[in-house]
Amino acid sequence: MEIKSIPQVIKEIQELVDKEDYESAYNIAKDNVDLNKEYTEGEYVFKNLLEELLFQVLIQKEIKKKIPMILDYSSLYSNYGEVLIQLDKIDDAKKSFELSRNYNPINIKANFGLGDLYKMENKLNEFYKLAIESFKIAYYPKDLAKSFRNLSYYFLKIAKEENADENLKIAIHLKKISKDYDDESELAKTELDEINGIISNFDKETVEALESTDLKECRNELKSKGLPYEAGIEIITICKNLGFQLDEAKKVVPALYYFNIAYDLTKDPDIKLVIDDLNEKVERRLDE
Secondary structure, three states: OOOOOHHHHHHHHHHHHHOOOHHHHHHHHHOOOOOOOOOOOOEEOOOOHHHHHHHHHHHOOOOOEEOOHHHOHHHHHHHHHHHHHHOOOHHHHHHHHHHHHHHOOOOHHHHHHHHHHHHHOOOHHHHHHHHHHHOOOOOOHHHHHHHHHHHHHHHHHHHOOOOHHHHHHHHHHHHHHHHHHOOOOHHHHHHHHHHHHHHOOOOHHHHHHHHOOOHHHHHHHHHHOOOOOOOOHHHHHHHHHHHHHHHHOOOHHHHHHHHHHHHHHHOOHHHHHHHHHHHHHHHHHHHO
16 A cells, blocks of 8 residues: 555546546545544635635634645545545545535535535535535636536526426526536536536426526626625635735735636726736746
8 A cells, every 4th residue: 555645645636537537546545535534623724825815704713723735635535525426435425525625615626526415415405505605615717607507406406396487597597607607618518418408398488588688687687686696706805905915015926816816707807907917027027
């Protein structure tokens, strides 16, 4: 048995998951990941400053100990959970995702993984809660797109049981918005096919009318119902503030990282101007 470092295990598992070689990933993980590890309350690990600040704003728990990234237990357990789902080891997958969320409640992969388990078990209330939560921590477009798809799926499922017309309308609006953030990845295509398959069971004329709704109208409709309709405001605000602070500290590259997150989620032209200005600063420094 070869014992490996946590970053090495995370990297190797992810590479094998990307190749859909789940058995090999499991063989590496089972010798290096302890599902019975006891979590100590107050210990957290964050990938970046955005995650730490989101934790402070959204979770508001005391950080008693900040674990260094070299010991990123959250990513370790979320990656392992992904493997366990594929091998139908459901109880262990749930344990792994819950451990991941203990170490980092902002880890979107753990949120989605646990949500997928609840979806498989048809536990719609639990699935809905995680879907709503995910909007506050999804800071990449592909993740935000999945948040919208998950919520769309939820409203389609309950449309079969109650308030069919209204819930179908919400589901189609959510699906349409999701495509504005990602409709090209393999995961997006697979989940959109699943959603469209469910939609095909509803009245064709009604569906066609709803599908033709303008994107802005879709967002306004969801906003009026108190449902997510765009990226989380906390994410955008934190990213912009971090970007300006880092720029003032002459840390241009990290500043660009956070401004790019904000821009990718909003396409705000004012943020684009800031990014262009920072890129010019980088080029000038390279020329010096």
